[in-house]
Amino acid sequence: MELELIKSKLHESNFRLTQEREVVLTTFMNSGQMLTPAQLHDCVKKEYNSVGLTTVYRLIEVLTKLGLATPFLIDGEIYYTFCSDHHHHHFVCLDCHKVKDIYECLEMTHKYDDVGTVNYHRMDLYGHCKNCERKNINVKSLEP
Amino acid sequence: MELELIKSKLHESNFRLTQEREVVLTTFMNSGQMLTPAQLHDCVKKEYNSVGLTTVYRLIEVLTKLGLATPFLIDGEIYYTFCSDHHHHHFVCLDCHKVKDIYECLEMTHKYDDVGTVNYHRMDLYGHCKNCERKNINVKSLEP
DNA sequence: CATGTTAAAGAAAATCATTTTCTATAATGC
DNA sequence: GCATTATAGAAAATGATTTTCTTTAACATG
Ligand SMILES: [Mn+2]
Ligand SMILES: [Mn+2]
Ligand SMILES: [Zn+2]
Ligand SMILES: [Zn+2]
Numbered sequence: 231m232e233l234e235l236i237k238s239k240l241h242e243s244n245f246r247l248t249q250e251r252e253v254v255l256t257t258f259m260n261s262g263q264m265l266t267p268a269q270l271h272d273c274v275k276k277e278y279n280s281v282g283l284t285t286v287y288r289l290i291e292v293l294t295k296l297g298l299a300t301p302f303l304i305d306g307e308i309y310y311t312f313c314s315d316h317h318h319h320h321f322v323c324l325d326c327h328k329v330k331d332i333y334e335c336l337e338m339t340h341k342y343d344d345v346g347t348v349n350y351h352r353m354d355l356y357g358h359c360k361n362c363e364r365k366n367i368n369v370k371s372l373e374p
Numbered sequence: 375m376e377l378e379l380i381k382s383k384l385h386e387s388n389f390r391l392t393q394e395r396e397v398v399l400t401t402f403m404n405s406g407q408m409l410t411p412a413q414l415h416d417c418v419k420k421e422y423n424s425v426g427l428t429t430v431y432r433l434i435e436v437l438t439k440l441g442l443a444t445p446f447l448i449d450g451e452i453y454y455t456f457c458s459d460h461h462h463h464h465f466v467c468l469d470c471h472k473v474k475d476i477y478e479c480l481e482m483t484h485k486y487d488d489v490g491t492v493n494y495h496r497m498d499l500y501g502h503c504k505n506c507e508r509k510n511i512n513v514k515s516l517e518p
Numbered sequence: 519c520a521t522g523t524t525a526a527a528g529a530a531a532a533t534c535a536t537t538t539t540c541t542a543t544a545a546t547g548c
Numbered sequence: 549g550c551a552t553t554a555t556a557g558a559a560a561a562t563g564a565t566t567t568t569c570t571t572t573a574a575c576a577t578g
Contacts, residue, residue, distance in 0.1 A: 282527060411536085428556075528569100531569100548550085
């Protein structure tokens with residue numbers, strides 16, 4: 231999903247397209263991983279300097295409301311990842327925190343009619359991405 | 375899952391079975407819903423009085439480590455529900471916060487080998503339980 | 519391209535959930 | 549019982565997030 235499309239979505243909802251938002255949004259989208267607000271703030275500071283942490287919090291709030299950011303609760307910490315607003319699932323690497331979208335959905339929702347009305351569902355897979363797998367093998371091979 | 379089994383699990387891990395823990399644990403298990411630590415504390419106070427909030431926090435921490443409590447992130451709040459430690463999925467009612475276990479699992483994990491190694495997954499269904507569905511229909515029928 | 523309107527930025531302060539500290543108590547094993 | 553040690557609970561500390569307030573800049577309008 232490209233920046234221009236997101237910008238038009240913000241625009242549609244009467245949010246202004248400030249320079250700060252564009253900077254944070256670009257960093258967030260390009261990271262490909264889940265980040266805490268503080269981590270995102272750090273990433274932004276590396277490239278551009280001085281965007282307030284408050285501004286980062288506020289953008290994450292806006293994106294979450296619009297369905298463009300998804301929160302993950304890992305070990306008591308809340309992380310966010312940028313997301314398109316079409317339904318999909320996620321694979322999260324527990325090492326590097328990279329997130330991969332999984333667009334296959336078994337649409338199993340209807341199978342659970344007996345519990346009540348299912349409005350939506352989410353499925354998260356947790357593990358280790360191929361990149362980190364490789365690294366971990368190399369680390370192990372160095373052990374005594 | 376009955377109380378005695380949980381108690382033996384705690385015991386195995388060298389946790390002491392205090393009166394306070396038994397009280398909080400019983401309340402937690404019987405609630406059938408997800409609760410914030412503060413909400414659980416309130417529930418406990420209704421029946422027995424005076425168990426410290428700190429104690430509630432500590433029990434939730436212990437249970438989570440043992441895989442006997444599952445956290446849910448709903449609208450920025452972290453809720454916990456008591457859980458058996460066998461893999462299963464959940465249906466959460468967005469009205470009353472009751473949680474239903476779903477023991478069917480499609481074991482689809484292997485299908486996603488291409489993203490990396492999947493250690494575990496979770497699937498959560500969100501909606502409205504039959505009880506709340508009924509209530510909501512009644513409420514609607516009262517509208518002008 | 520002014521200009522008025524208003525959302526948003528940022529700094530500082532406030533809030534509030536959670537954790538830590540410390541002492542007294544009670545659970546456990548012998 | 550008795551010694552050992554984890555835990556309860558009160559109070560304080562911490563720290564993430566939110567709120568407040570003033571200044572700035574985005575946007576619509578003509
Ligand atoms: Mn996504
Ligand atoms: Mn469960
Ligand atoms: Zn990885
Ligand atoms: Zn319900």
